[in-house]
Amino acid sequence: MNVLSLFDGKSCGRLCLQQAGIKVKNYYASEIDPYAIKISKQKWPDIKHIGDVQSIDIDNSWYLGHTNISYDKGVIMLNGDIDLLMAGSPCQGFSNAGLGMNFEDPRSKLFWTFIHLLRQLQRGNPKVLFWLENVKMKKEWRDIISKELGVEPIELNHGICSPTERKRLYWTNIQGVKLPSNSHIIINDILEHEVSYKYLITQKALERGQRKTYSKMRFNPSKCGTLNTKNNSGQMSIDSGTTLIQVGVADGIKGHESKTRVYDPKGKCPTLLTHQGGHHHAKIAVDEELWRRLTPLECERIHGLPDNYTEGVSDSQRYRMIGNGWECRGVTEMLKAINL
Template sequence: MNVLSLFDGISVGQVALKRVGIKYDSYYASEINEDSITVTKHNHPNTVHIGDVTNIDEYFINNLPKIDLLIGGSPCQGLSRSKNGRLNLSDPRSKLFFNYVDILGWLRKRNPDIKFMLENVKPNKETVELMNEAIGCEPIEINSELFSAQRRVRLYWTNIEVPELPRENNLTIKDIEFPHEHDVKVVKDEHVDTIRLGKNCMSYDTSGKGWYSQANRAYYRDGKMCTIPKSRTKSKCNIYLGGREFRRPHPIEIERLQTLPDNYTSVIKSDDSRMGMVGDGWTADVIAHIFKGLKTT
């Protein structure tokens, strides 16, 4: 088996393939972030890096060995529901989706039986329909909470026959905690008189954004974490310690929330960078579950 991974990030695809015991001959990775490439080389030294996806054309594809599996998670910023300006597929970053579609088309000419998997956030209905038409199938929606201690809804377009999903998963933040000297924060702002306790988290308002700003939340240890963001310095995934105290998560806890091996990203010394790469990646056990379908084909 030969694999081509576009927007490879920290190569969670290889973690997933190995986790379900699927052997592959060559793994080609298109990625431009230097820290992500460093993490991949550290964990998977046989990876063949092929550079920027926008430089891949049909001639390049035809000079690769026959590819049996194409995977990728095209950048999602332009597809996000955030109020910072969701431009759907007109956003330059989200246009990379069409690079994936073009490459899949070129690969299908050489191998009509190629398997593929594309991951992305859940955009609006119109955008989903456009993406469905371009890639030729409808997505399956999977929440990472079925496999981890993190709530993370994503769509997966694939022609792999995905096994039945588990109905529930009882992992909580307490189950993934890593013993370390906690980076404890205390709500001290004089304007904060009350800590509001909600269903999943406590909330407070020191920013003027209101009680429901995700930046002012800390999640209960006996519950699930929110979706890991890309930036630790402005982390929304705080852990509530009780009273007016909360803390930031340790990088190993972030890796565990994404079901990655401990210290998978430790070759990078910046905690902020580590969290950004992990938050921008996949939940490994979700991808491994999808890849189980490869073993029946």
């Protein structure tokens, strides 16, 4: 099939399609992050990168079955239709971790660019499939998206198939989509046995769970919170989906109380974020006096990526692009419906 992927990032869409057993003939990727593009090119040399989504125009009105994709560096004349339009449009305007600006946020306004390009594709191919991912959001915002696309979203908490709590919505016209089954995977299942000293946090742990926390602790030995896009250093964060085992509080760290939390590897990890910050990393208790943060490879495993998929850029950029991307186990299972 011919695929157009908007806000492509490090090409999780291509990976999920491959893992789902879907044969891809041509894959066109729109992305502006140079680090994500570098990783995409390393992993998928055959992908055609077409730059900023706002520079794309699609014309399939001349001949049915012939699609022209114009972008800032030229025109792609495709002998055929785009069969699938994929996108994980920027979510900061809808996320609880953002400013709550909804469609007024410049990044979330790009949803309308997705709609514009979908309408252009539908003129030439009314049966074009679409797949749009975004965060769980207020009903009024969700309803606007649903009205434009003509379908209700599928909600998935990726914690059922991943070591992270990550609630996401998927709008699609793909028929027969099934949610993945529960794999009962926890943080301990993805940890490296030996890590560099740079990931260690060497300070004495304080008494366990005796300090007042920002939110009520939830003791669940099988789940962690969502990996999201606020932090670029593997933070275990707090959000509505967090179910963590907190075992201590780090001393001497300034800022919000959530930065001081230390978690047990027998639970799930919280959302992976992409925000810059000194102590925003995820803190795991190795024993009572030794803590460390998640490594980039462990974050890859949390999101269902192959080991070292993001290798080739700095750790900060690896954390950032992993947090920005899809949790691939769940997406892969749902995309298998294309072959039904």
